[in-house]
Amino acid sequence: MAVDKAILYDMSKCTACRGCQVACKQWNQLPADHTIQRGTYQNPPDLDGTTWNLIEFKEIHDEEGFRWAFFSHRCMHCIDASCLYVCPTGAIKRSPHGFVYIDQTICIGCKNCVMACHFHIPRFSTDTGTVLKCRACLDRVEEGMVPACVKTCGPGALSYGDRAAMLAKARARVAELQKNGYKRAQLYGDVQAGGTHVFYVLTEDPKVFGLPRRPRVVSKRPISILTSSLIAVIAAAIIGLAGILKFRERGIYGEGGENHGA
DSSP: OOOOOEEEETTOOOOOOHHHHHHHHHHHOOOOOOOOOOOOSOOOOBBBBBBEEEEEEEEETTTTTEEEEEEOOOOOOOOSSSHHHSSSSOEEEETTTTEEEETTTTOOOOHHHHOOOOOOOEEEETTTTEEEEEOOOOOHHHTTTTOHHHHOOOSSSSEEEHHHHHHHHHHHHHHHHHHHTTTTEEESSSSSSOOEEEEEEEEEGGGGGGGOOOOOOOOOSOOHHHHHHHHHHHHHHHEEEEEEHHHHHHHHTTTSSOOOOO
């Protein structure tokens, strides 16, 4: 039986080299984005259909002065995954190791998952007509390798292993940081959305990175059968109504268009 795995991101060790960002594109054969200088080192500006992992540059200026905060914006692979629950075709699935991925062969691009995700991760691509996001390098993981982003991380900000071990490592790191004066150090992802398969060791408040303290899970029951049935009923009603109208039209005007009414 496969053991749940997880990725741990420790922002206190991240140097924003963006090696993980490049490795993600290289391994998944994703093209580079064409961008312009917008007065920040962050590039591209946001996740999209061909950028599944983005190092965000946050500038914090408060009573303590100015400081940078780097953040790896990516899918968190929630245990209570809203995206999975609202997918009408079953395209969003969970791997044996717990990671959530989108089967591109049956995704219809309805964008239900885009609207449902509390972390704003899935992105619709006009090129493919489907929604895409981080797959946690399923092909690598299935062969016993670590995700490409973890493999390339020089400063050790990214770790990969059994979920329980990563959770224990994250908690120990938070305790160490708090002991050394990082009063805002905290763990994110241990309980949010039922727990996640990507943990964050943060040194700033989660709201700095747009992370909700209590993410709202839209449903805890897959709705694919309900949605499919509802769509089928509506479609059948529309087709039936069109047939009735066409039949009445033929009854009144006949095949040649002559009015046979009273």
